[in-house]
Amino acid sequence: MVPMNIHIVYAHPSATSLNAALREEMTAELEALGHIATVSDLYAMKWKAVADYDDFGDVDNDGFMAAAGEAHANGTQTADITAEQEKVLAADALILQFPLWWFTMPAIMKGWFDRVFTNGFGYGDNRTWKRYGDGRLTGKRAMIVTTTGAAESHLSDRGVNGDIEHLLFPINHGILFYTGMDVLPPVAVTGAGRLDREGYARTAAHLRERLRTLATTEPIAFRPQDSGDYDEHRRLKPGLERPQTAGFDLHIA
Amino acid sequence: MVPMNIHIVYAHPSATSLNAALREEMTAELEALGHIATVSDLYAMKWKAVADYDDFGDVDNDGFMAAAGEAHANGTQTADITAEQEKVLAADALILQFPLWWFTMPAIMKGWFDRVFTNGFGYGDNRTWKRYGDGRLTGKRAMIVTTTGAAESHLSDRGVNGDIEHLLFPINHGILFYTGMDVLPPVAVTGAGRLDREGYARTAAHLRERLRTLATTEPIAFRPQDSGDYDEHRRLKPGLERPQTAGFDLHIA
Numbered sequence: 494m495v496p497m498n499i500h501i502v503y504a505h506p507s508a509t510s511l512n513a514a515l516r517e518e519m520t521a522e523l524e525a526l527g528h529i530a531t532v533s534d535l536y537a538m539k540w541k542a543v544a545d546y547d548d549f550g551d552v553d554n555d556g557f558m559a560a561a562g563e564a565h566a567n568g569t570q571t572a573d574i575t576a577e578q579e580k581v582l583a584a585d586a587l588i589l590q591f592p593l594w595w596f597t598m599p600a601i602m603k604g605w606f607d608r609v610f611t612n613g614f615g616y617g618d619n620r621t622w623k624r625y626g627d628g629r630l631t632g633k634r635a636m637i638v639t640t641t642g643a644a645e646s647h648l649s650d651r652g653v654n655g656d657i658e659h660l661l662f663p664i665n666h667g668i669l670f671y672t673g674m675d676v677l678p679p680v681a682v683t684g685a686g687r688l689d690r691e692g693y694a695r696t697a698a699h700l701r702e703r704l705r706t707l708a709t710t711e712p713i714a715f716r717p718q719d720s721g722d723y724d725e726h727r728r729l730k731p732g733l734e735r736p737q738t739a740g741f742d743l744h745i746a
Numbered sequence: 747m748v749p750m751n752i753h754i755v756y757a758h759p760s761a762t763s764l765n766a767a768l769r770e771e772m773t774a775e776l777e778a779l780g781h782i783a784t785v786s787d788l789y790a791m792k793w794k795a796v797a798d799y800d801d802f803g804d805v806d807n808d809g810f811m812a813a814a815g816e817a818h819a820n821g822t823q824t825a826d827i828t829a830e831q832e833k834v835l836a837a838d839a840l841i842l843q844f845p846l847w848w849f850t851m852p853a854i855m856k857g858w859f860d861r862v863f864t865n866g867f868g869y870g871d872n873r874t875w876k877r878y879g880d881g882r883l884t885g886k887r888a889m890i891v892t893t894t895g896a897a898e899s900h901l902s903d904r905g906v907n908g909d910i911e912h913l914l915f916p917i918n919h920g921i922l923f924y925t926g927m928d929v930l931p932p933v934a935v936t937g938a939g940r941l942d943r944e945g946y947a948r949t950a951a952h953l954r955e956r957l958r959t960l961a962t963t964e965p966i967a968f969r970p971q972d973s974g975d976y977d978e979h980r981r982l983k984p985g986l987e988r989p990q991t992a993g994f995d996l997h998i999a
Contacts, residue, residue: 506798507810542795542853545759557760558895558939595868596920597850600795600860604853615848619895625906642811642872646979651996653878653971653980659993660916662908667849686811718906726899727906740912740993743904 496527497708500584504535504591504602511640511685512592514693515700519588519638522701531584533577535601541573542604548574548611562612570611577609586634586707587674589664592685593641596660606668615672625666626717628673634707635669637661637679638700645683657681662741666715675712677703714746722746749780750961753837757788757844757855764893764938765845767946768953772841772891775954784833788854794826795857801827801864815865823864830862839887839960840927842917845938846894849913859921868925878919879970881926887960888922890914890932891953898936910934915994919968928965930956967999975999 501519505512516532523530533540546552546560550569554560564570581587591598598606606615614629616622623629639661641648648657657679658665665676680703682688682696703710716722716729724730734743754772758765769785776783786793799805799813803822807813817823834840844851851859859868867882869875876882892914894901901910910932918929933956935941935949956963969975969982977983987996 505810507808509808510810536796536798542857543789544847544852545789555760555762557758557763594797595856595859595863596916597856599797600853600857603848603850603856604795606848607853610848619897644872644980646981649981651981653976653982653997654920655915655994655997659912660920663849663913663916667907667913723906727897728899728902729904729906737992739991740995741908742993744906744908 494527495708496529497585498529498531498583499523499586499588499707500580501530501532501588501590502535502602502605503532504599504605506536510592511682511688511693512590515638515640515682515697516590518697518700519590519704522704526705531580533580533605535605540601540605541608542601544604544607544611547571548608558612562617565611565613574608574611577605578614581609581630581633584633586636587669588636588638590638593639593643593660593681596654598664610668610672615668623673624671624718626670626673626715627719628671631673633674634677634712635665635674636677636703636707637664637681639679640682640685642686643683648681648683657683659741665713666741666744670713670715676715677707677710677712716744716746720746747780748961749782750838751782751784751836752776752839752841752960753833754783754785754841754843755788755855755858756785757852757858759789763845764935764941764946765843768891768893768935768950769843771950771953772843772957775957779958784837786830786833786858788858793854793858794861795854797857797860797864800824801861811865815870818864818866827861827864830858831867834862834883837886839889840922841889841891843891846892846896846913846934849907851917863921863925868921876926877924877971879923879926879968880972881924884926886927887930887965888918888927889930889956889960890917890934892932893935893938895939896936901934901936912994918966919994919997923966923968929968930960930963930965969997969999973999 520530549564552560552563554563647654669676773783802817805813805816807816900907922929
């Protein structure tokens with residue numbers, strides 16, 4: 494097996510949590526597999542969650558996105574942002590690990606994307622920037638590992654919370670695939686508050702299996718923007734959807 | 747018209763932004779209508795975005811959610827959290843205004859929900875907590891006002907970014923309706939970076955109209971959890987969906 498550089502972005506406030514235990518399982522398994530695992534432990538780093546003008550150094554632009562782009566282009570952005578961008582660029586795969594809070598990432602991880610995936614790194618001019626399957630991070634793999642107290646059925650296709658794959662779509666498609674990465678199906682641990690010893694062992698075994706197959710698992714078949722599937726208004730052309738699909742699933746080939 | 751207390755939670759880092767201008771339009775219009783408008787300007791308040799143990803004061807629980815619940819029940823949570831909870835409880839309607847960053851709220855606003863909608867206020871024990879159409883915030887109205895540089899077609903039903911109504915579902919359904927509020931269709935300003943004077947005037951006029959009809963606009967018809975539409979596993983019962991619907995739209999009656 495080819496060794497990979499795998500960067501884990503991790504957000505949980507408690508060192509004795511299920512997430513902390515699963516993170517240990519991950520790094521141990523990745524090292525046993527011969528990979529190099531690095532971690533951005535956002536709580537331990539006291540990561541600055543709020544994107545603001547302090548991130549930019551000396552810039553001329555007033556507008557926030559323009560100022561962000563100027564700071565990135567001129568190298569005046571803060572060192573913590575540059576360091577995280579370098580970790581992403583050095584990685585063959587990115588793993589995001591977080592508890593599902595209000596059906597998405599905790600603020601500290603959202604702020605990691607708001608600040609690190611900045612104008613000129615994560616996105617750029619709408620008319621020219623390569624995105625959705627083609628971009629700066631093409632060739633890298635990405636995978637979410639998340640935990641939730643909700644029961645599996647509540648997050649199933651007809652579950653009251655919405656389907657977990659759809660809840661994660663804005664991250665998987667809107668951030669990870671947007672920047673060019675191949676996105677693997679998530680590892681979603683449900684009923685997290687009620688795992689007994691056997692449940693934990695089963696969860697950890699499943700996670701290890703997903704790490705062993707990280708390089709070979711088929712990514713979610715999101716449609717590249719330049720695949721010819723979208724018209725000039727970036728709408729999916731009629732008739733291309735799989736039968737019985739609607740909503741976010743339109744964007745899976 | 748009956749005067750309402752309307753609380754705006756606002757997140758934008760620039761005082762000269764489109765968002766800042768639209769916020770001024772909102773507060774002026776609400777006051778002209780005879781309502782009382784209050785604002786939590788999260789950047790101006792230097793709102794602490796990251797939920798952590800410092801929020802809880804002296805607690806016995808180790809687990810993060812349990813510690814949050816203990817702090818809320820015993821009144822040891824920090825004063826900034828309590829102050830925001832009191833603003834929510836005093837409001838007849840809640841307006842969230844933010845630029846769409848990576849297809850959702852900026853971290854500072856996510857952190858407002860992570861910290862303010864805490865265990866015992868926003869959610870509680872899965873088995874007994876009233877949620878989805880019935881809860882602590884029942885009787886209040888809620889509305890998102892958001893801006894995005896993306897073109898409208900890119901956020902339309904077949905648009906490459908996903909439908910804006912679906913992108914906002916985790917907030918509208920998963921937070922606002924979850925806690926019992928009646929959720930109005932969002933005001934989504936597209937092409938925000940390219941608005942000319944006429945486009946701005948049209949946007950402001952639309953926003954004012956939505957404020958004039960805040961008390962009368964039909965809420966999104968999300969299905970209450972206790973409506974009888976869900977089975978004992980909290981899955982939508984077969985055959986209840988509208989024709990041609992799937993995904994998040996299953997949860998709209």
